[in-house]
Amino acid sequence: MKGKSxxxxxxxxxGPPGTYSEQAALAHDAEAELLPFPSFASAxxxxxxxxxxxxxxxxxxxxxxxxxxxxxxxxxxxxxxIRNEIVVPIHHCLVIEADADADQIEVIYSHPQSLxxxxxxxxxxxxxxxxxxxxxxxxxxxxxxxxxxxxAAIAPERAAEIYGARVVERGVQDxxxxxxxxxxxxxxxxxxxxxxxxxxxxxxxxDAPGILHAVLGEFSSRGINLSKIxxxxxxxxxxxxxxxxxxxxxREDPLMAEALASVEAQVSTFKVFGSYPMHVxxxx
Amino acid sequence: MKGKSxxxxxxxxxGPPGTYSEQAALAHDAEAELLPFPSFASAxxxxxxxxxxxxxxxxxxxxxxxxxxxxxxxxxxxxxxIRNEIVVPIHHCLVIEADADADQIEVIYSHPQSLxxxxxxxxxxxxxxxxxxxxxxxxxxxxxxxxxxxxAAIAPERAAEIYGARVVERGVQDxxxxxxxxxxxxxxxxxxxxxxxxxxxxxxxxDAPGILHAVLGEFSSRGINLSKIxxxxxxxxxxxxxxxxxxxxxREDPLMAEALASVEAQVSTFKVFGSYPMHVxxxx
Numbered sequence: 001m002k003g004k005s006x007x008x009x010x011x012x013x014x015g016p017p018g019t020y021s022e023q024a025a026l027a028h029d030a031e032a033e034l035l036p037f038p039s040f041a042s043a044x045x046x047x048x049x050x051x052x053x054x055x056x057x058x059x060x061x062x063x064x065x066x067x068x069x070x071x072x073x074x075x076x077x078x079x080x081x082i083r084n085e086i087v088v089p090i091h092h093c094l095v096i097e098a099d100a101d102a103d104q105i106e107v108i109y110s111h112p113q114s115l116x117x118x119x120x121x122x123x124x125x126x127x128x129x130x131x132x133x134x135x136x137x138x139x140x141x142x143x144x145x146x147x148x149x150x151x152a153a154i155a156p157e158r159a160a161e162i163y164g165a166r167v168v169e170r171g172v173q174d175x176x177x178x179x180x181x182x183x184x185x186x187x188x189x190x191x192x193x194x195x196x197x198x199x200x201x202x203x204x205x206x207d208a209p210g211i212l213h214a215v216l217g218e219f220s221s222r223g224i225n226l227s228k229i230x231x232x233x234x235x236x237x238x239x240x241x242x243x244x245x246x247x248x249x250x251r252e253d254p255l256m257a258e259a260l261a262s263v264e265a266q267v268s269t270f271k272v273f274g275s276y277p278m279h280v281x282x283x284x
Numbered sequence: 285m286k287g288k289s290x291x292x293x294x295x296x297x298x299g300p301p302g303t304y305s306e307q308a309a310l311a312h313d314a315e316a317e318l319l320p321f322p323s324f325a326s327a328x329x330x331x332x333x334x335x336x337x338x339x340x341x342x343x344x345x346x347x348x349x350x351x352x353x354x355x356x357x358x359x360x361x362x363x364x365x366i367r368n369e370i371v372v373p374i375h376h377c378l379v380i381e382a383d384a385d386a387d388q389i390e391v392i393y394s395h396p397q398s399l400x401x402x403x404x405x406x407x408x409x410x411x412x413x414x415x416x417x418x419x420x421x422x423x424x425x426x427x428x429x430x431x432x433x434x435x436a437a438i439a440p441e442r443a444a445e446i447y448g449a450r451v452v453e454r455g456v457q458d459x460x461x462x463x464x465x466x467x468x469x470x471x472x473x474x475x476x477x478x479x480x481x482x483x484x485x486x487x488x489x490x491d492a493p494g495i496l497h498a499v500l501g502e503f504s505s506r507g508i509n510l511s512k513i514x515x516x517x518x519x520x521x522x523x524x525x526x527x528x529x530x531x532x533x534x535r536e537d538p539l540m541a542e543a544l545a546s547v548e549a550q551v552s553t554f555k556v557f558g559s560y561p562m563h564v565x566x567x568x
Contacts, residue, residue: 065352065517087522179522212513213504216497226496227523231514233349238371238463239511 008033012043012052018138018159024088024182025056026158040069044078044185054083055185061090062179063117066230070183074273075201075232075242081274082199084184092118094125094169095141095153095160102168107132107147109140110154118154120174126152141165181279189251189274196250197227197278200260203234203242205268212243218262219247222255242269250275292317296327296336302422302443308372308466309340310442324353328362328469338367339469345374346463347401350514354467358557359485359516359526365558366483368468376402378409378453379425379437379444386452391416391431393424394438402438404458410436425449465563473535473558480534481511481562484544487518487526489552496527502546503531506539526553534559 009029013021015036025034035052037043046052057070074082092114096102105126108115112133115122122131134140140153141163153165160167190196204211219226228246249256251272264270293313297305299320309318319336321327330336341354358366376398380386391414392399392406399406399415406415418424424437425447437449444451474480488495503510512530533540535556548554 060517060522062517062522063519065515068349175519177519177521181522212510213497213500216500220497228525229496229513229515229527231349231512233344233346235347235459235461237461238344238346238465241512243513 009054010035010052012037012046012055014038014040014043014057016136016138018141018156018162019136020088020090020156020180021056021058021182022138023156023158024058024086024180027088028054028056028084028086028182028184040073041077044073044080047080047185047187048078053186055080056086056182057185058180059085059183060181062177063175064113068232071230071232071244074185075244075271078185080185080187081189082183082276083186083188083190083274084276085197085279086182086184087279088180088182090117090173090178090180091157091171092137092154092173093157093160093167094172095144095155095165096151096168097145098164098166100150100152100166102152104150105129105152106149107151108154109134109143109147109151111135111137111140114140114154114173117173117175117178121172122154125172138162184276190276192250192252192275193277195278195280196253196275197246197248198251198256198260198275199244199246199273200263200271201242201244201273202263202267202270203240206240211266215243215263215266216245218259218266222259224249224256224259244273248278293338294319294336296321296330296339298322298324298327298341300420300422302425302440302446303420304372304374304440304464305340305342305466306422307440307442308342308370308464311372312338312340312368312370312466312468324357325361328357328364331364331469331471332362337470339364340370340466341469342464343369343467344465346461347459348397352516355514355516355528358469359528359555362469364469364471365473366467366560367470367472367474367558368560369481369563370466370468371563372464372466374401374457374462374464375441375455376421376438376457377441377444377451378456379428379439379449380435380452381429382448382450384434384436384450386436388434389413389436390433391435392438393418393427393431393435395419395421395424398424398438398457401457401459401462405456406438409456422446468560474560476534476536476559477561479562479564480537480559481530481532482535482540482544482559483528483530483557484547484555485526485528485557486547486551486554487524490524495550499527499547499550500529502543502550506543508533508540508543528557532562 138159144151144153231241428435428437515525
């Protein structure tokens with residue numbers, strides 16, 4: 001896909017190549033130029049400064065919950081909008097060197113979260129074999145290749161491809177319902193498609209969060225479904241929160257526009273992160 | 285304070301000694317026997333199994349937000365109740381060896397989160413001096429003492445006391461509004477005091493979270509203030525959440541009992557974590 005300038009779109013993501021973030025970026029636009037960054041904030045800043053057209057950041061995992069660093073980038077650090085959402089199934093693979101034997105493995109590398117997500121598989125398949133933490137799922141393949149022991153890695157298929165390693169087994173995570181939702185940040189949100197979602201945040205200043213009920217009523221009284229609610233600290237004191245809410249519909253839909261205006265009038269700070277096409281889940 | 289058995293109360297917490305968790309445990313009961321555990325789950329399990337009378341776990345920080353590991357212990361792993369809450373101000377100290385000179389420091393140890401919370405102080409006071417990550421604020425003092433360089437640590441005052449080190453400066457965190465709220469878990473919650481709080485959790489099964497508005501209405505229609513709302517994944521798929529809600533009042537108050545029964549009738553799973561005396565904040 002071509003960007004505004006007619007050039008290939010430049011997509012910032014949390015590197016290195018081979019991570020699930022890169023997989024999400026490719027799912028969003030397989031033709032894009034992919035730019036790895038060392039942090040969520042720096043990937044978002046690249047879009048702000050014009051060094052990239054869009055940034056792809058994980059916002060939620062079905063097992064771990066919200067990615068709070070991304071929420072905080074949206075709240076505190078960026079003037080960007082959410083333009084798309086992408087859901088990537090997390091399929092961990094058992095990866096070894098091209099010429100290695102999976103039955104002679106002496107050590108297993110991965111990110112600690114991935115090792116934890118494959119705990120039962122690893123106990124059964126490799127009882128008593130040592131596990132070593134890597135900085136990312138992708139770095140695990142490099143660590144495996146540099147190891148002086150006969151090593152395996154738990155990694156995304158894409159990382160095995162990039163580093164020329166061999167996938168022995170796919171989908172070795174214990175829980176099959178392992179999905180990560182990513183958002184695509186850009187300088188504008190998405191035009192109306194008819195099946196959209198809108199993300200907003202607001203806080204109540206010194207009022208108690210009790211008026212949250214009144215705010216949610218602005219949506220429910222207009223038949224607008226709430227699809228998600230999160231809270232983050234205002235960073236001023238305990239007991240004061242910023243609420244992040246996803247509702248079904250586009251901010252240009254007449255009833256949604258009315259609801260958003262009513263909410264804005266009742267809260268202290270208010271921000272629309274954007275409207276974008278809703279991902280339709282194939283999971284039950 | 286004496287426990288049920290007339291013996292000294294045994295308080296489980298996330299060790300090692302000298303952490304803010306230990307400080308919270310001492311603030312809760314200065315006479316208690318303090319038992320350090322390696323994880324939140326193992327501290328809670330000690331109360332379940334009778335190895336400790338109560339467990340003190342951090343649940344929320346004013347800058348970082350919810351401590352999701354503790355929320356997940358409450359939701360998934362424990363039959364315990366919240367009996368008390370404790371708020372501990374986080375006062376980081378600059379700590380050196382008893383006979384060292386703060387102007388000749390070559391390296392600074394602390395937990396990465398604490399280093400980040402003192403970033404501006406460190407840049408001004410120790411420009412260009414290297415920083416090294418420790419496993420906890422308390423371990424930073426030990427790391428400092430074992431260092432072959434002239435080292436300092438960012439640590440709680442209590443850790444300096446325990447390890448015989450010297451506090452050079454108190455309150456070196458950049459943001460003065462740094463508070464952590466802890467909960468005390470026990471086999472029963474707290475009797476009514478007249479200024480209480482009740483924590484519950486619930487989910488909607490396959491219904492959309494849209495009925496959250498109806499559930500919150502059970503409280504607001506009875507004049508019961510909402511003080512906090514969090515969501516956590518159900519771990520089944522994206523878009524299905526467990527909500528954790530704090531409301532003002534005791535579960536034995538007649539209107540609260542009525543509201544809780546109405547909520548229970550509308551949701552799929554429902555759990556009362558307990559009622560306990562509300563901490564009154566001295567912060568603005």
